[in-house]
Amino acid sequence: xxxxxxxxxxxxxxxxxxxxxxxxxxxxxxxxxxxxxxxxxxxxxxxxxxxxxxxxxxxxxxxxxxxxxxxxxxxxxxxxxxxxxxxxxxxxxxxxxxxxxxxxxxxxxxxxxxxxxxxxxxxxxxxxxxxxxxxxxxxxxxxxxxxxxxxxxxxxxxxxxxxxxxxxxxxxxxxxxxxxxxxxxxxxxxxxxxxxxxxxxxxxxxxxxxxxxxxxxxxxxxxxxxxxxxxxxxxxxxxxxxxxxxxxxxxxxxxxxxxxxxxxxxxxxxxxxxxxxxxxxxxxxxxxxxxxxxxxxxxxxxxxxxxxxxxxxxxxxxxxxxxxxxxxxxxxxxxxxxxxxxxxxxxxxxxxxxxxxxxxxxxxxxxxxxxxxxxxxxxxxxxxx
Numbered sequence: 277x278x279x280x281x282x283x284x285x286x287x288x289x290x291x292x293x294x295x296x297x298x299x300x301x302x303x304x305x306x307x308x309x310x311x312x313x314x315x316x317x318x319x320x321x322x323x324x325x326x327x328x329x330x331x332x333x334x335x336x337x338x339x340x341x342x343x344x345x346x347x348x349x350x351x352x353x354x355x356x357x358x359x360x361x362x363x364x365x366x367x368x369x370x371x372x373x374x375x376x377x378x379x380x381x382x383x384x385x386x387x388x389x390x391x392x393x394x395x396x397x398x399x400x401x402x403x404x405x406x407x408x409x410x411x412x413x414x415x416x417x418x419x420x421x422x423x424x425x426x427x428x429x430x431x432x433x434x435x436x437x438x439x440x441x442x443x444x445x446x447x448x449x450x451x452x453x454x455x456x457x458x459x460x461x462x463x464x465x466x467x468x469x470x471x472x473x474x475x476x477x478x479x480x481x482x483x484x485x486x487x488x489x490x491x492x493x494x495x496x497x498x499x500x501x502x503x504x505x506x507x508x509x510x511x512x513x514x515x516x517x518x519x520x521x522x523x524x525x526x527x528x529x530x531x532x533x534x535x536x537x538x539x540x541x542x543x544x545x546x547x548x549x550x551x552x553x554x555x556x557x558x559x560x561x562x563x564x565x566x567x568x569x570x571x572x573x574x575x576x577x578x579x580x581x582x583x584x585x586x587x588x589x590x591x592x593x594x595x596x597x598x599x600x601x602x603x604x605x606x607x608x609x610x611x612x613x614x615x616x617x618x619x620x621x622x623x624x625x626x627x628x629x630x631x632x633x634x635x636x637x638x639x640x641x642x643x644x645x646x647x648x649x650x651x652x653x654x655x656x657x658x659x660x661x
Contacts, residue, residue, distance in 0.1 A: 279460065279467060281610050282607065284634050285319050285322055285634050285637075289637075299509060300528075301528065302508075305535060314538065318602075325603065326610065328608055329609075342468050344619045349425045352425045352426070353426045357661075360658050361419075364415055368408055368411045371404065375401060382444045383445055384445070384446050385444075396445050399445060406646055406647045406650070413457060417628070419435040420458055421621075453632060459481055464627065502522055506521055506525050526639060531585060537588075550593050551641075551644045554641065556646070584641075586642075587637075588641070589644070614626075614627050623656070625651055625654075625656070629642075
C-alpha cells in the first residue's frame with residue numbers, strides 16, 4: 277500500500293500533523309481551522325479523484341495489481357534502451373565536466389578548503405543544470421533497474437559511482453531525491469514479495485536519509501546553530517545527533533509557515549500562475565509574472581525557516597477553499613498514469629516522481645517542478661520499445 281499515492285499522502289500528512297501537535301518547539305503556533313480544512317480536504321479529494329478514475333477504468337473490481345515484470349525485464353535489458361542510455365550518460369558527463377572546468381571547483385571540495393570558494397547555489401549553468409539533473413535521475417533509475425532485472429555488476433558499479441555526484445555538490449535535496457526515488461523503485465518492483473521485514477529494511481533506509489540530511493546541516497551550519505534556532509521546549513540530549521532536530525524543524529516549520537500565512541490569500545488568481553511558473557523556463561516565467569503583476573506573498577514565522585509546502589504555491593493561485601478540488605484532478609490523472617505503469621515502464625517515472633513528490637510535499641511543491649517533469653518525459657522516451 278505504501279506505493280499507493282492516496283495512502284502515502286495520508287500517511288505523510290497525518291504524521292506531520294502528529295509531530296506538529298507534539299509542540300516540541302516554541303516556534304510552532306496552534307493550527308488554524310483553515311489549515312486543517314486545506315490538508316484534510318486535499319487528501320479526501322485526492323482519494324475521490326483516484327477512485328473515480330479507478331471506477332472509470334475497472335468498474336467495481338477490487339483486484340490488486342502488480343507490475344508486469346516480464347515486460348519490465350524486456351525493456352530494462354533491451355539493446356535499444358541500452359543505446360539510448362549510453363547517449364544520455366555521455367551527454368551528461370560531457371556537460372558536467374564542462375561545468376566543473378568553467379566553475380573551477382566543486383562545493384564539497386570548497387567546503388573542505390580545497391580550491392576557490394564555490395557554494396552549491398552558484399554551481400552549474402543556469403537553465404542547463406536543471407536539465408542535466410533530470411538526465412542524472414533518469415540514469416540512476418535505469419542502472420538500478422538494469423541491475424535488478426539482469427544482475428549486471430557493471431550497472432551496479434555505474435549506479436554506485438553516480439551516487440557520489442550529489443554529495444560532491446552538497447545538495448541535500450538532490451541526495452534525498454536520489455535515495456527516495458531508488459527506494460520507491462525498489463518498493464514498486466518488489467510489491468508482491470514485500471513483508472514486514474522488507475518494510476522494516478526500508479524504514480532503516482529512511483532513517484539513514486534523515487542522518488545524512490542532518491549531518492549535512494551540521495557540516496554547513498553547525499549543531500549549536502540549529503539547536504538555538506529551534507527554541508526547543510525540552511533539553512536536547514547530547515547523545516542524539518542534531519539530524520533529528522533538523523528534520524523535526526523542517527517538517528513542522530513548513531506547515532507552521534503555511535498556517536501562519538494562510539489567511540493572506542483571500543484574493544487568489546483562480547489561474548495557475550504560480551504553478552505554471554514552476555514548469556516553465558525562467559524567461560517564460562518572468563513574462564507570466566509581468567502579465568499578472570505577480571509577487572510572491574509569503575509571511576514567515578521565523579526568517580531562519582523559509583521552507584514551504586506543496587499547498588503554499590497552490591493557494592497563491594486558487595486560495596485555500598478551492599485548492600483541495602485541484603487534488604481531485606491530480607488524483608484522477610495520477611491513477612491513469614499508475615494504471616499504465618503496471619504494464620509499461622514508459623510511465624514508471626511518473627509513478628516514482630509522484631510518490632517522491634508526496635513525501636517532499638512537506639517541504640516544497642515538486643509535483644509541479646521543471647526538473648522532475650523533464651525527468652518523467654526523458655524516462656517516457658528512454659523506456660519506449
